[in-house]
Amino acid sequence: MKIRYHTVIAGLPLAAFGTGTLALPAQAAGIDLTVTIPRLHVAEYHRPYVAMWIEAKDKPDVRTLGIWYDYDMKKGEGTKWLRDVRMWWRKAGRSLTLPADGITGATRAPGPQKISFTAGRAPLGTLAPGHYELVVEAAREVGGRELVRLPFQWPAKTPQTVRATGNTELGAITAVIKP
């Protein structure tokens, strides 16, 4: 829904931004992300753990946008498998205290799952202008693991749509980089 809304904004003449008649949140720069969790026909299915983060080439620090996991199991048992989201775990997860506000989320069902991030607000915060990759990594209990990268330029002058598709544990992924 946000993506469609945004398309409308992008189609408006620049002068429209000054009118103050538009809904304010839509003007905020940010990222609308759609992650498709594939429907798998397997004997034992568990929803995958999914981590989303932003990294820049050759820079060690990464920004975690979200981690969907079984955060509400008794005694925090769901955290035991976070290390299986292993690239994220190495780059960011192991130095975080979880659950973390604005990052921790429940696992999600098969189908397209939408999540939006606003510039200037956690977890996206502020990004220095430059070239980045949005990385989505999924790891499924008794299943496989997959990592998909979506390169993007920040900030965007006009809304930029970046698409990538996983082969096994992730379906279509779309990121709309909003100016």
Add this chain to the structure above:
Amino acid sequence: MKSRFALLVAGMAAVTLLATPALAHRQWMLPSATTVSGDDVWVTVDAAVSNDLFYFEHFPMRLDTIRAWAPDGSEAKLENASTGRYRSTFDVHLTQKGTYKIASLSDGIGGSYTLNGEEKRLPRGTTADKLASAIPTGASDVKISEHVGRNEIFVTSGEPSDGVLKPTGKGLELEPITHPDDLIAGEEARFRFLIDGKPAPGIDVTIIPGGIRYRNQLNDKTLKTDAKGELAFTWPEPGFYWLNATAKDTNTGIPRATERRMSYVTTLEVQAP
């Protein structure tokens, strides 16, 4: 029955103490994981002496030389320890965040002498205080060597830490430059080897990937440390690797010993990228 078994195990352990690269047997500890997440985390460790890595098929490792240290340097308990026919096993409860070290240290004496024209080996388990009585009067061609072994593994809960990686300054040790729980296939790792706390140049370090049983080639790599005692290695594939460094010198405190043979073993887990 029980005591006979205990004897058997003790005998095997003595063999292990003297294990040098010349022998085919390899001593190893294999943790259930080297990288763990969560709040109430444990690792379980198999400890064995075998030919193929990492299959427990020959002798168990003796437990009484194994100790564990928590990230803050305090000693951690080995729990649920037991020794079976082919392996020992124990758990460590990782109650702190950071890197734990689990190490088996051994120090033994090996040697031989000639008596009445016949070469005899020193009995297994000969200690320094019993050395004099172990060599009969009239023995000639006495060759005594000290065998010092360190076999250690590292497991990390949460973020890796460096506290337990500090060398003790005794014998042959690994001083990681790349953290041992931060190894990725395709990436280069750098390690420094030390003898008595000083860089050990020109020593042999063998690296063998696990899973030997299901391939025809050993796929071992033997590297030599450079002038700074360092080496670099790029892991060809993810998996567990066995690393063995060996060195010898004459710096031994054992009377009549002419050399000190040192062995360092670690098991390293290399993650998929």
